[in-house]
Amino acid sequence: MSADLSPIDKAKFAAAKRATDFVEDGMRVGLGTGSTAAWLVKCLGELVREEGLKITGVPTSSRTAALARDVGIPVISLDEAKWLDLTIDGADEYDGNLNLIKGGGGALLQEKIVATASDQMVVIADVGKQVDTLGAFPLPVEVIPFGWQTTKVLVEETLIGLDVLGRTASIRMNGDHPYVTDEGNYILDLHLRRIGNPRQLSLVLNQIPGVVENGLFIDICDAVVIGYGDGRVELRNINDGTIEESQIDFLEGENLFSDLSD
The missing domain is CATH 3.40.50.1360 (Rossmann fold)
Incomplete structure (x- = not known):
């Protein structure tokens, strides 16, 4: 086997x-x-x-x-x-x-x-x-469904001032509809390529209205x-x-x- x-x-x-x-x-x-x-x-x-x-x-x-x-x-x-x-x-x-x-x-x-x-x-x-620097894998961010597109814009604007290489976010899909977590939320995947300061990024993301939690475990x-x-x-x-x-x-x-x- x-x-x-x-x-x-x-x-x-x-x-x-x-x-x-x-x-x-x-x-x-x-x-x-x-x-x-x-x-x-x-x-x-x-x-x-x-x-x-x-x-x-x-x-x-x-x-x-x-x-x-x-x-x-x-x-x-x-x-x-x-x-x-x-x-x-x-x-x-x-x-x-x-x-x-x-x-x-x-x-x-x-x-x-x-x-x-x-x-x-x-x-x-x-x-x-194993990686030398986090970020090649898209960073998941759990957001509430209400106003998620606004939250996505706020996240992308916030990334401009942070030490990352990529600054785009995409909604995770399940077929033709957004993926829904066990808590009834959506997930934005951030395509950052490299995260220079994971601790700072985690703290900043969680201050954005609509963001529930991010996938950085520090x-x-x-x-x-x-x-x-x-x-x-x-x-x-x-x-x-x-x-x-x-x-x-x-x-x-x-x-x-x-x-x-x-």
């Missing part, structure tokens, strides 16, 4: 598998959204079913909640949990300071709320998500688990500055490989 996976899928699986080492019995765990996070949910589900791991999941989207239930992970809301021990999620980009761009899957608002309500946030990603991530297509895994911890390397073996007939390939 594993031979049918692409190198990218193997890298995502390796990162997700290694990240399960952070999870302990009794934890309340934030479950991210996206293809890499889906591998994590499957890995945790296998531990719940086959090894008796006892955890409670707080999903960051309706689709993550559905997957978690499918694989046997008990799910509660953040309001019920109140505070989390750990959140594990993917990223669209990360830099050397573990600043992130997230929101490619459309769940940035819930992802940021859950991540900041956690004692620790761990990002899982393939090595292709000083939130504690560690990143980087997967490679050959099963190698690198763990970088921003708090103590350590880098650990390990190897994940791909087993033929692995249950996870039979029905998930994002």
